[in-house]
Amino acid sequence: MSKNSSNLYNQKDLIDIWRKIKIHSAIRYFSQEKGPELTYSPADKHDRKQAKTFMSTNNKNKDSNLKSRTGSNNSFETNIALLGGGNIGCAIARGLVNKAGYEPAQIYLTRRQTKSLGRFKKKGFQVTTDNRRAVAHCKTIIIAVQPTQLNELLTSIRTAIVPDKHIILSAVAGISNKEVSERLKSKVPVVRIMPNTAVAIGESMTCLAANGQRGRAIITAEKLFGQLGRTLVIPEEHMIPATALCACGVAFFLRSVRAASQGGIQIGFHAEEALEMAAQTARGAASLLLESNVHPESEIDKVTTPQGCTIAGLNRMEHEGFSSAMIKGLVTATEIAGSFSPDKNGDGSDD
């Protein structure tokens, strides 16, 4: 550790000194050491003071960085409650921290059995079984339980909701905003959202719908999910087809990448090579559409030379029912998603 010409340590050294001070205090505390404190020379004292000042300024800077990203410090206004820490709840939690600049401490993540959320707890997320506590600390409440679990959850938080303070974003498939409001018996603004699991890496396609006018809730939801991928506000009656195309769609496109990689193995590549080649080719194809806003056929035309191998492969796939299989799959997924509401089928099962 060396001081520079002005007798000051550099940043790394000051952090090291601070760590040593902290370690020494911790050892004294845990060993219940009652002996005399270490004595410090005037030079040591000067170094300790420098380290202390540096750490306090550093922490203040960290706080103000957080403030600039999220608009204020960790507080009710900026905290987010994710009620239902399953697949999509955890994916949103990861996305908020990795892509939207939230601190883990700003995210309240709940489920009834929190054992599987240990990794989130370690990272500093507010993991709890207490939905009411989460609601009390957060303005934005995202509901991500299964349709059959919704009634119990809404009953448990009903009296903790303050209509002019909270906003509710419901990712629950097949359940309308009206149904959520009625079950809550509240005028709290409700927005229906349909993200997909790529939300974890900031690549979701999230559809949103709200009843009535474009109010503060949908603006907040659009802003939030805009940081986690693309958003589209749609009429609420289109939310079920959106579930099939965007949420189930992740699985449909992954299955087509898997099929391409299996074909890749048959034509000569090792499994990992084939998967990487197929996945990156799929990403490139999707990016061509999204970045240049063109129709797939105009990009396909650029790849299909007369009597070439691409058109031969494509036509063979169509003879085998490629497009037809995708369309039929989407229609079936839409039919099933439309039957999720417990009010419609008696149990709300989404198996």
Ligand SMILES: NC(=O)c1ccc[n+]([C@@H]2O[C@H](COP(=O)([O-])OP(=O)(O)OC[C@H]3O[C@@H](n4cnc5c(N)ncnc54)[C@H](OP(=O)(O)O)[C@@H]3O)[C@@H](O)[C@H]2O)c1
């Ligand atoms: N997965 C997706 O890609 C996706 C995409 C968009 C929308 N959705 C919709 O989001 C919802 C959740 O889907 P999922 O796939 O994430 O299901 P999931 O993995 O089963 O997650 C649901 C979670 O809710 C928790 N939960 C149940 N009751 C609760 C309560 N009273 N309080 C707190 N937590 C509770 C469950 O944990 P415990 O049993 O431990 O409580 C479970 O972790 C569904 O309605 C689905 O349609 C899913």
